[in-house]
Amino acid sequence: MIDQFGREINYARISVTDRCNLRCRYCMPECGVKKIPHAEILSLEEILRVAEIFSRLGIKKIRLTGGEPLLRKNLPSLIRRLKNLAGIEQVTLTTNGVLLKNLAPELIAAGLDGVNLSLDTLDEKIFADLTRRNFLGKVLEGLQSLDKNLSLKINCVPLRGVNDDEILKIAASAKDNPVKVRFIELMPIGCAWESGLKGIPTAEIFSTLEKSFGELVPVRQKNSLQGPAKYFRPKNFVGEIGFIDALEHKFCGSCNRIRLTAEGFLKTCLSFDTGLDVKNLLRSGVDDEELAEKIRDAIYHKPKEHFFEGATKFQMYQIGG
Numbered sequence: 001m002i003d004q005f006g007r008e009i010n011y012a013r014i015s016v017t018d019r020c021n022l023r024c025r026y027c028m029p030e031c032g033v034k035k036i037p038h039a040e041i042l043s044l045e046e047i048l049r050v051a052e053i054f055s056r057l058g059i060k061k062i063r064l065t066g067g068e069p070l071l072r073k074n075l076p077s078l079i080r081r082l083k084n085l086a087g088i089e090q091v092t093l094t095t096n097g098v099l100l101k102n103l104a105p106e107l108i109a110a111g112l113d114g115v116n117l118s119l120d121t122l123d124e125k126i127f128a129d130l131t132r133r134n135f136l137g138k139v140l141e142g143l144q145s146l147d148k149n150l151s152l153k154i155n156c157v158p159l160r161g162v163n164d165d166e167i168l169k170i171a172a173s174a175k176d177n178p179v180k181v182r183f184i185e186l187m188p189i190g191c192a193w194e195s196g197l198k199g200i201p202t203a204e205i206f207s208t209l210e211k212s213f214g215e216l217v218p219v220r221q222k223n224s225l226q227g228p229a230k231y232f233r234p235k236n237f238v239g240e241i242g243f244i245d246a247l248e249h250k251f252c253g254s255c256n257r258i259r260l261t262a263e264g265f266l267k268t269c270l271s272f273d274t275g276l277d278v279k280n281l282l283r284s285g286v287d288d289e290e291l292a293e294k295i296r297d298a299i300y301h302k303p304k305e306h307f308f309e310g311a312t313k314f315q316m317y318q319i320g321g
């Protein structure tokens with residue numbers, strides 16, 4: 001559907017849990033998340049009901065996220081059922097990869113279309129310090145286990161003094177493999193404020209990469225369901241390099257997405273708390289028509305652009321990235 005600013009909204013990110021098996025310093029406090037009773041998290045049936053309404057309103061792509069989505073029981077079954085919804089063209093997953101090795105075959109059999117794997121460093125010590133867990137080996141095994149036909153993106157948040165000397169190495173993963181390596185600017189939300197970590201502007205990463213790999217040639221994306229990343233290909237690269245410059249150049253003018261938190265809040269902008277308490281409606285016995293009307297109204301009023309300076313009470317692990 002089209003919102004009040006003429007943007008086509010066709011992409012929903014659905015968080016299936018706010019729990020995680022890592023504690024990335026820019027995302028989650030060391031003590032983890034306040035344990036929300038399971039009853040407060042949307043059930044798979046509730047997620048499917050909302051997703052069916054999303055699809056009627058023009059959502060074509062669903063990304064499952066978290067917290068760590070692979071911690072959610074019966075995820076393959078959810079994927080299979082989402083894929084069966086009329087109008088849903090793609091179901092993808094954003095994961096830290098720790099549990100990927102064991103689950104990958106089932107996820108692929110369920111029809112998963114793509115994986116975004118978050119990987120900020122290839123150095124065991126830095127990984128353990130940044131995520132407060134010693135799981136780099138598991139993540140790399142998970143990465144290896146993926147079917148080569150599955151669309152793969154690697155997400156990296158460049159951090160000053162942490163992984164800046166690994167940027168070239170991480171980008172080089174796209175040299176001989178058909179993957180998209182994406183550099184995401186650190187967004188000042190929740191823990192990222194308090195962590196003391198400093199992001200690196202996209203322009204700086206871009207120029208570092210050009211110095212080493214030569215000109216980065218823009219690549220037009222065929223897929224209209226693409227998010228805010230801009231993609232480039234250095235000569236001799238099979239894969240692509242993407243940039244999400246959340247701060248310098250706001251991507252809001254072409255934003256096509258909405259987010260559903262694990263607790264059932266429809267968040268229409270990353271940085272504002274405007275939206276709709278879908279769980280409350282679901283559990284108060286609302287019928288599908290009324291629910292669809294309320295969701296349509298919330299999406300229509302999606303804010304024009306983000307404003308990070310302290311505008312949201314949500315943490316990134318609740319929003320799902």
Ligand code: SAM
Pocket residue numbers: 020026027065066067068069094095096116117118155157184185186187188189192316317319320321
């Ligand atoms: N646990 C999964 C993972 O890490 O991929 C999915 C959820 S995580 C919140 C989704 C993405 O958000 C990750 O790629 C992570 O790096 C990114 N992220 C978390 N906090 C961020 C921040 N403050 N700024 C930019 N990206 C952030």
Ligand code: SF4
Pocket residue numbers: 020021022023024027028066067068096118316317
């Ligand atoms: Fe967990 Fe992902 Fe947040 Fe890291 S970024 S703490 S893996 S939810």
